[in-house]
Amino acid sequence: MKNKKNSWLRNIVETLCRKLEKSILKDKALKCKVVYGPVRSRRLGLVLGINNVKPGICSYNCIYCQSGKTSCCSICTNNCLSPYELFVSVKNKIEEIKKMGKNIDYILFAGSGDPAIDTSLSQEIQLLREFDYKIAVFTNSALLWNENIQENLMYADYVSLKIDTANEETWLKINRPHERLKYDLILKGIEQFSKKFRGTLTTETMLIKNFNDNENEIKQLGNFLNTLKRNASYFMTPIYPPAEKYAVSPDEDTLKKLSEIIKTNVPNSMMLCCPDKEEFFTTDDFENELLGLLELHxxxxxxxxxxxxxxxxxxxxxxxxxxxxxxxxxxxxxxxxxxxxxx
Ligand code: SF4
Known part of the structure; x- marks a missing residue:
């Protein structure tokens, strides 16, 4: 009798779950904007991307942003899908990818805003563990002064921190942060986080002509990066059309010189100046998946x-x-x- 009741209950729950999953997956455009790819990442291989932050919202408004200008510069928490909705969307996408005979290397939280602004991030990461892939988060570091944000990031296997400069004036010019952010607190938070994070920690710096492409900038940044417990530091240049036309890559001669200065001043550093392998494919929905990816870059x-x-x-x-x-x-x-x- 008890067994019968249990299986009746299980059937009801399973039917309800299937209905809920169907309604979540019905909004194809939203699903494709939040869960995108797989795409090739220069550092991680083939990744399934998650962009769970509302479009146009970011705590920075970087001059080189490949997603265009930030329409709402905000430090208030936000997300598009709840952890369970996200779980269902990722599950569905992984099934489609497997059907295509492809395999991904990472699930990556990154996109047109800062994934760390989503307060459910740790919960989402725990749910996605079910799929047995490594999980990475690329954050702009703006909220690292906050210990709760640091705690959320502790759940990832790989965290990449954006640090374009160690100089506050340059930070204001390149990243154009939300007015309530304080760079000395952010740098302190980054240092604190690097000491306690147990996974792979890397930093990324975008080199922009006439902003942070000089020796003083790199030396100052190197001094800061060398205080961190990090695995590697990546330096890159814009490869997509930037938010501001003037935010371009330093010229070749400058890049050559910078590369030497970086090598001398920043151990475990690497220049990532070549674009990603230009690869594009979609699973079941060409139109929405392409539009979803174009929201990002x-x-x-x-x-x-x-x-x-x-x-x-x-x-x-x-x-x-x-x-x-x-x-x-x-x-x-x-x-x-x-x-x-x-x-
Ligand atoms: S580059 Fe990243 S951090 Fe900067 S505005 Fe764009 S999404 Fe935000």
Missing amino acids: PVNEEAVTTFAKANDKIDILQGLLANKLIEKSIFANKKYYKLAETK
Whole structure:
């Protein structure tokens, strides 16, 4: 009798869960904006990306941002999907990826805002452990002064911290932070976190012409980075059209000089100046998955067109162009698709 009752209850719960999962997955556009990829990451391999922060909201408004200008500079917590909704969306996506015969290396929280602003981050990471993939978070570090945010990040296997400079004036110019943020507290928080985090900790610095591409800047940054317990420090240059046209890569000669200064002053550092391998593919929903990815950054035109031609999606691609949802753009002599400005 007891067994019968248990299996009746289990059936009801399973039916309810299936209904809930279906309704969550119904909003394909939202699902594709939050869970994107898989995409190739220069540091992590093939990753399934999660961008659970509302579009246009960030605690910074970086001049080089590849997602465009921040429309709402905020330090208030926000997220798009609840932890369970996110779990279902990721589960569904992983099943699709497996059906395609692909395998991912990481689940990565990164996107058009700071993933650390989502207060459910630790809960989400714990739920996603079910899939047995390593979990990484790329944060802009703006909230690292807050110990609760530090605690949330402790759940990840890999954390990348954005530190473009150790100089407050340069920080104000490059990252254009929310007015209530204080850089000395952020740097202190970063140092504190680096001492207690048990996973792989890296830092990333974007080098921008005429802002942080001089010897003093790098030496000052190196002094700070050397106080951290970190595995590696990556230096990069903008590879996608930036929020501000003037936020461009230092010229080649400067980069060569900087590379020597970095090598001497920052042990375990690496320049990541070559773009990611230009690769693009979608699982079941070409249109929404492409639009979801374009919310984050422009995508290489040739990679998208090649995929669309090979998979009978060229009409959809042309439709998106004709309806002015996407447009072509050129940056550093490379052609991209990006979301149309008028959208
Ligand atoms: S680059 Fe990152 S931190 Fe800077 S504004 Fe864009 S999303 Fe925010």
